Amino acid sequence: MKIEGDISKNDIEKALKDYKISSLERDKDGTYTVTFTTYKVGENEIQLGDKKLKIDVVSTVGPDEKDIYEALSNPNNTYIETDYPHIGILATIAGVIAIITAFFMHLVDRAKDPYIIFKKGMSKVNDSNWKERISLELRRYIDNMYSTNFLGGEYNVIYPLTKEDIEFIKDMDYLKFAPNREGDYSEYKKRAFEIVERLRKEKKNSV
Structure with a gap:
C-alpha cells in the first residue's frame, strides 16, 4: 500500500x-x-x-482443500502402533527443529537490529555516494531507535541527541545539494559512527 x-x-x-x-x-x-x-x-x-x-x-484455501483427511475415516487406513523407538526418534527430530528454529530466529533478530542495518549500509559508502548514503544510514538508525522522523526531515532534538548532532545532519543535507562542495568522506563517516556508538552506549545504560 x-x-x-x-x-x-x-x-x-x-x-x-x-x-x-x-x-x-x-x-x-x-x-x-x-x-x-x-x-x-x-x-x-x-x-x-x-x-x-x-x-x-479472502481465504486462499479452496472448498476442495478443506476435507483433505477424509481417508482417515476409513478403518482400513487405521495405523496399528508397534514397538518402535518412535518416541526417541520424534524427540530427536523435535530437538533438531527447535535448534534450527532458534538459529533462524537469531538471524531474523540480527537482521532487524538497527545497528546491524546501519553497519551494513555504511559498508556500502564510497567516494561517489557518501554525501547521500552517510546521511541516509544515520537518519534511518535514529528513526529506528527513537521512533522519530529524521528521514522525513523533522530534526527534533531529543535526548541523547545533541545540537551538534543535528547540525552535523543538516550539514550532510547541505552537501547533498552542493555538488561542487568537496570533503573528506572518511571524516564524515567516522563522525557518523561516533554518534551511533554514543547513542548505543546511552541506550544500554538506560536499560
Whole structure:
C-alpha cells in the first residue's frame, strides 16, 4: 500500500498494529510504501489518519482443500502402533527443529537490529555516494531507535541527541545539494559512527 499526505511512520504503525508489517519504507518523494499481512478473513477496517480504509480479505484455501483427511475415516487406513523407538526418534527430530528454529530466529533478530542495518549500509559508502548514503544510514538508525522522523526531515532534538548532532545532519543535507562542495568522506563517516556508538552506549545504560 502506498500512502501519501501528512502522516508519520509512527502513525502508520499504530494504524496497522493488528497486522504484521513486513516492510515500511519512506520513498524519495515523501510517500510511504508499506507491506503487511493478515489472517483475518472478511472485511477489515483500517483507520489511517482521517481516512477509513476497508479491505476485503479472502481465504486462499479452496472448498476442495478443506476435507483433505477424509481417508482417515476409513478403518482400513487405521495405523496399528508397534514397538518402535518412535518416541526417541520424534524427540530427536523435535530437538533438531527447535535448534534450527532458534538459529533462524537469531538471524531474523540480527537482521532487524538497527545497528546491524546501519553497519551494513555504511559498508556500502564510497567516494561517489557518501554525501547521500552517510546521511541516509544515520537518519534511518535514529528513526529506528527513537521512533522519530529524521528521514522525513523533522530534526527534533531529543535526548541523547545533541545540537551538534543535528547540525552535523543538516550539514550532510547541505552537501547533498552542493555538488561542487568537496570533503573528506572518511571524516564524515567516522563522525557518523561516533554518534551511533554514543547513542548505543546511552541506550544500554538506560536499560
